[in-house]
Amino acid sequence: MTPELLEQFRALLGPAGVLTDSDAMARYCTDWLGKWQGRTAAVLRPGNTEEVSAAIKLCHRHHIPVVPQGGNTGMSGGATPDTSGAQVILSLERLKRIRQVDPINDTLTVEAGVLLAEVQQVAREVDRFFPLSLGAEGSCTLGGNLATNAGGTAVLRYGNMRALTLGLEVVLPDGRIWNGLRGLRKDNTGFDLRDLFIGSEGTLGVITAAVLKLYPSPQGRAVAWVGSATLPKLISLLTHLRASCGERLVAFEMLSASCLDLIAAHVDSARVPLQSRPALHALIELSDTRPGDLAGLLEDSLNHGLKHDWIQDAVIATNERQAAEFWRLREGISQAQVRAGMAIKHDIALPISQIPHFVDESDKALREVFPELPLINFGHLGDGNLHYNVLLPRDTSPERYHMLTEALNRLVHDRVMSHEGSISAEHGVGQLRRDELKHYKSPIELELMLRIKQAIDPNQLMNPGKLL
Template sequence: MTSPSPEALTALKSALGPGGWTDDPADIAPWLTEWRNRWQGNTPLMLTPRSTEEVARTVRICAEHRIAIVPQGGDTGLVGGQIPHGEVLLSTRKLRAIRDVTPLDDAMTVEAGVTLLEAQQAAAVANRMFPLSLAAEGTATIGGVISTNAGGTAVIRYGVMRDLVLGIEAVMPDGEVFHGLKRLRKDNTGYDLKQLLIGAEGTLGVVTAATLKLFPIMRSRATAVVGLDSPHAAIDLLAKAKSETGGGVEAFELMKRLGVEFALRHIPDTREPLDSSAPWYVLIELVSGEPGGAEAGMERLLSAAFETGLITDAAIAQNDAQRAAFWKMREEQSAAQKPEGGGWKHDVSVPVSRIADFLDEATAAVERFYPGARVSAFGHVGDGNMHYDVLCRPGADLSAFLARWEEGSRIVHDIVARYDGSISAEHGLGRLKTDEARRYKSPLEIRTMKAIRAAIDPQRIMNPAVLF
């Protein structure tokens, strides 16, 4: 791929006009570093198109001049896939329209730069719910969560982003627009291009808009935090919750005591979730279409769990403020680790039935490999996704510890693979895991993915350093 010539850069600037681009290093700098500060990127030009047509215009110019492009949404990704390293940076943040909300179709169409929180709010105005929720929802954009196939906290009930998209509009690598904004639940007419674009991390085109599934607003909701002795008890409690509520479990989030201690130490306005301390905690959220149904279900569940010894303590949120406090403890788990120093980060998934076994085996292996390492595990145990983070022991040489990230992560990922899991559950591969994934993907999978990419982007101008 060639570096952009002065003529090409001039053509891109002219195509977007004033306000549609910047080459000012000060303006670009905030968008060249990801949240974990692992990558510091660079770009000769940041494009900020305001419409699908402007995106198409710029991609056509890039295709003509063989200029590589890195698409970027809210820059909340954690694997470096949105950070340019010499490529042109194409930001979709100015694609801001909520094009329509159609309650009878349980659907809405929004542009790629709309934040996840704004999409949720637009759905609520129409007395509907868009269920995808994650800690960065005030910044993460629809285009970004589609491109990474984000999961979040309600996957157990509603699925990942792939399950929530009805249609997509995207600019393909040659600049042609794919007009795929359908509201259909059924369309059995061959290959589904939108599904290729979901989770492609910007390698097959630039998502500019999407039609999303909406759901009825539940008439009751109950949130609780419980203490448990082990992840094995958590898995048993999950099974009981599913049986007790008949599918009413919307969130089931596991946290280790160490992560709770980090949050209490470093995050303002957090407090102990329970009167007693426990080795592990689960945040449970139940919903029901019947008034009072979720509250009654929670009471039954917790009573039965106490009787059988599955849980040691519990607290049910009595109001929105208490519910928010419970969720803050969970959502700040990553942020609470930062003051403790760097760590080996893992976003992995295994079958739900194997989560507890994975945690036992991986922790024992990591502690043998690096004595004194601190494991802070948390995540969406209801769908098998754990954020398994390994932090340096206090007082140890942090640089030396971080230098062993790749070796330590290989131990964790090999265990994940033996459990038929995935080394990337919801963050994608990006720059962080693309090479690592070659170890775990079959030759057939890699060969097929390369063939698809070559057919759609033969010049490989779209996010060229990411995926195969």
């Protein structure tokens, strides 16, 4: 990057809009896990969509590759530049306007840099609910949620980011602005560009704003912790709850016994809810937009499960404090894994009917090949999404880590594919799964994606080295 070009960026974005000091740039050049490290000539921080457009036009003119970045909380290195120093980082953190709140249309128009927690709060202020919820909600941004089609803990009832979005504003790779900010439930006027940009991980353009759907506020919830002997039994309970509770079923989170042991060992003041020692645990939440006897409904459904021997034990939270405690256990998994050492993680999805077969086969293969490595299996069972992780000793050498990553990815992902699953359920591809994607995607599907990439970003300037 020449000094002249930097001056042009400064003229477009102002002094606050361009960082070149290496200390100031450091936090943009690595992800929050410290797993990926990159270099950049400059961090661009435009203050509005027009500035994003102007900056990208200049990048386009000078063939400078652009790495869009939101809250930098991704799991797959999708927002970290490569080590060449040739890519600029385009941070959306200053696009923080709530452009419109429309409670009659049940929509919210927000810019990409708004934090997810802020969106939830704005919805609450007009007595509405924005359902996307995930661990990083206090620091992740809507732009990142959109770029990665974020999932989280309420997908079972409300769907992922794609299902929660009606319209987009996108700055295209040549810097022009596509205004697709429509707040419509029905619009059949051509190809679905919205869903093409959502989940494209910044490789087709930069999402600068979105129209989000709002929902009626839940008026109460009932939360239970249950123990089950086997996955087929636990899935029978899930199936029963879907039928008996319908849309009231918001979350069905599964944890293996070894996962709960890890939480108990590493998370402060973690109390295991059940006295029995079941092989599998599940956290279940019902909610409703009307007050009503949700705890009674949950109790009836769980009694049905106990009678059929689908579960062996169950506790229903008697108050909000206990419900929050159950959720803290579930959310303690990340911390417990960090404290326990290293892990090789998998973020996979399967048809729910295939999960028991997949887990049987993978557990067996893992025991045969790596009998010494503990498995930490948990996830959003109601969405068919498992985090099937393997713990490594703290002193694992980088060489062995690399070897084990390859071997375990192959062991797990081969079985995911044979059961028609996905090797990236909610975390996206980024840098982490790029080679795996090439390995597993059908050639036809890869070719279609490359053709679309070529059609929208012919100069390959948007987030190169990610996804494709």
